Amino acid sequence: MKNDLILDIKNLxxxxxxxxxxxxxxxxxxLKINKGKTLGLVGETGAxxxxxxxxxxxxxxxxxxxxxxxxxxxxxxxxLKLSPLEMRKVRGNRIxxxxxxxxxxxxxxxxxxEQIAEAIKLHNANLSNDEVDQRVxxxxxxxxxxxxxxxxxxxxFSGGMKQRVVIAMALVCEPDLLIADEPTTALDVTIQAxxxxxxxxxxxxxxxxxxxxxxxxxxxxxxxxxxxVMYAGQIVESGTVFxxxxxxxxxxxxxxxxxxxxxxxxxSNRLKPIQGLMPDPSNLPKGCCFAPRCQHCxxxxxxxxxxxxxxxxxxxxxxxxADSSAAPAPQEGE
Amino acid sequence: MYRYxxxxxxxxxxxxxxxxxxxxxxxSMTPGDPARILLGDAASQAQVDELNRQLGYDLPFxxxxxxxxxxxxxxxxxxxSYFTKQSVFEEIWPRYKVTVSLAFIGIVxxxxxxxxxxxxxxxxxxxxxxxxxxLIAFFIxxxxxxxxxxxxxxxxxxxxxxxxxxxxxxxxxxxxxxxAVSIPPxxxxxxxxxxxxxxxxxxxxxxxxxxxxxSEHTVIWKHALHNALLPVVTNVGMSLGNLICGAVVAEKLFxxxxxxxxIVDRITYKDEPVIIAGTILISVCFTVVMLLVDxxxxxxxxxxxxxxxxxxx
Numbered sequence: 001m002k003n004d005l006i007l008d009i010k011n012l013x014x015x016x017x018x019x020x021x022x023x024x025x026x027x028x029x030x031l032k033i034n035k036g037k038t039l040g041l042v043g044e045t046g047a048x049x050x051x052x053x054x055x056x057x058x059x060x061x062x063x064x065x066x067x068x069x070x071x072x073x074x075x076x077x078x079x080l081k082l083s084p085l086e087m088r089k090v091r092g093n094r095i096x097x098x099x100x101x102x103x104x105x106x107x108x109x110x111x112x113x114e115q116i117a118e119a120i121k122l123h124n125a126n127l128s129n130d131e132v133d134q135r136v137x138x139x140x141x142x143x144x145x146x147x148x149x150x151x152x153x154x155x156x157f158s159g160g161m162k163q164r165v166v167i168a169m170a171l172v173c174e175p176d177l178l179i180a181d182e183p184t185t186a187l188d189v190t191i192q193a194x195x196x197x198x199x200x201x202x203x204x205x206x207x208x209x210x211x212x213x214x215x216x217x218x219x220x221x222x223x224x225x226x227x228x229v230m231y232a233g234q235i236v237e238s239g240t241v242f243x244x245x246x247x248x249x250x251x252x253x254x255x256x257x258x259x260x261x262x263x264x265x266x267x268s269n270r271l272k273p274i275q276g277l278m279p280d281p282s283n284l285p286k287g288c289c290f291a292p293r294c295q296h297c298x299x300x301x302x303x304x305x306x307x308x309x310x311x312x313x314x315x316x317x318x319x320x321x322a323d324s325s326a327a328p329a330p331q332e333g334e
Numbered sequence: 335m336y337r338y339x340x341x342x343x344x345x346x347x348x349x350x351x352x353x354x355x356x357x358x359x360x361x362s363m364t365p366g367d368p369a370r371i372l373l374g375d376a377a378s379q380a381q382v383d384e385l386n387r388q389l390g391y392d393l394p395f396x397x398x399x400x401x402x403x404x405x406x407x408x409x410x411x412x413x414x415s416y417f418t419k420q421s422v423f424e425e426i427w428p429r430y431k432v433t434v435s436l437a438f439i440g441i442v443x444x445x446x447x448x449x450x451x452x453x454x455x456x457x458x459x460x461x462x463x464x465x466x467x468x469l470i471a472f473f474i475x476x477x478x479x480x481x482x483x484x485x486x487x488x489x490x491x492x493x494x495x496x497x498x499x500x501x502x503x504x505x506x507x508x509x510x511x512x513x514a515v516s517i518p519p520x521x522x523x524x525x526x527x528x529x530x531x532x533x534x535x536x537x538x539x540x541x542x543x544x545x546x547x548x549s550e551h552t553v554i555w556k557h558a559l560h561n562a563l564l565p566v567v568t569n570v571g572m573s574l575g576n577l578i579c580g581a582v583v584a585e586k587l588f589x590x591x592x593x594x595x596x597i598v599d600r601i602t603y604k605d606e607p608v609i610i611a612g613t614i615l616i617s618v619c620f621t622v623v624m625l626l627v628d629x630x631x632x633x634x635x636x637x638x639x640x641x642x643x644x645x646x647x
Contacts, residue, residue, distance in 0.1 A: 057544075057545055059541060063459075063460065088547045088548075088549060089547065090547070091544070091545055091546065091547035092545060092546035092547035092548075093547055096545070096546075097545045099538060099541065099542060099545075101538060104537060104538035104539065105538040105539055105541070105542045106539055106635070107539040107543065107557050107560075107561070108481070108539070108561065108635075108637060109560050109634065109635060109636060110557075110560075111636075117530060118543075118546060118548065118549070118552075119546040122546060122547045122548060123547060153636040153637070153640075155636070155637050155640070156640070166542070169542075169546065170545075198644055205544065217523075300341055
């Protein structure tokens, strides 16, 4: 069972500490990704999605970001215990990352070829220059860019093309895990679809596992096998795509996310956002973090942190279901 | 690219004409005349008028302007000094070379000191290796160069007697003036390079490089530094203006026969030919340096290079 996991995060806690305040970015999350599967990490801006990704890469800002506790197991290695040198061999080679904004994530003064070649050379020191060039060209044509454009600079490419270059750069070493941090957020909708389809195809071809960070439930439905919903540094709900999209029980926050998608079938003049704002992560409420915005908020929600409710593959972090599932106690029975 | 360089050099012509025009305009608007200064208060007004006429000072300023430009272009003649009656060019040229070499030493020295320290303090931000040089730079940037020059004079000439306090007889007499003109811009370069470097270290592409598995060394020296240097290059070129100002002070302080102190002296005599010719030479030097800066910029930044390529096509 355990060998099937490519990534297993246990009780990860991350804070950002400055002179002025301590921001509790991630408050004890558990995440599992099976080999060859894709996990969607959903949540609104500031929920801690990118922090989770950076923790896995161990690229948190050095001065402020601190991992307080937890374990990140990646294919039998404990990433948090690796030396910086060992970690560098993992980065880009076994775990690669695609960042949010393709406009800024390429170095403006280096050609595309140099930048992709760098990723290859870092992890394959024995390759000759010709072989490296060959692989750069293969990588570019894999993402649908003419290899003849390899000597061009990032400013000569459009946004969608740049993101393709970034993806080529991430996949060129055929990583075991690809972390895609909102890879399509900065792109317009038609290009989004292209890039997503391409990511999915390449994932299937290379057989890489993937952590897909997004705030778009549509992307989750299209690409992911499992989903985790993140809110204020916690996983409030997780399960398979079916658990989330068709399951009977839903965390009020997830419900809110679904409700906020405008529908074409029902006529309504107003959008339905989740009322209120995410709590200040430097000053989290003592009870459930979502309580101040929750329509089903009870007394217990304000005073006590909810416990995880597990029903098969589906887990929820909510008092609402703690009560109901306390009665039909056996959790495995479901 | 060549076309761009030629364009830029051609642009020198209108800028020099503009400089001359402004100088004549300013001269004509300020009170006092060279004949009165040369002859003294005892001379009669008729004598003064006569001398002014001989010097060509009494002409309307537009006519003076046109004549000056004509003589400069056609006869390559910068005129004769009102004050010394010598050829302006012969008077200025040796002094010009002194000032330009002083400013050039200043640029090189201030870059060599400022930029590496700037990079270093940025990489070691918040450590002692950052705070101490930054604090010193902060302190030095606040000291005017003449104070610095006097401190140097006091220490190395008066107390230690290591270096000559005036003149340009030997290499050693250049050391203190060079330090006096280059230390303040060096402090400025340090602070500028540091902030530019800190900014580029935080950029997304630096994170991308780290995510590729690049070593910290590669990340800093290859990805961050190259981008951080772009604004620094411009800044170094721009500092030439300040360096020439600093050179004037240093020339005065260390009794160096440079062009800056000459111009300042002759302003009190309203010695128009010298002032104008000196200013032209300085502005040509400045324009050429800015052109060099642009060319270096194009060399290190592909985005700018592309822009010049379009100028060509």
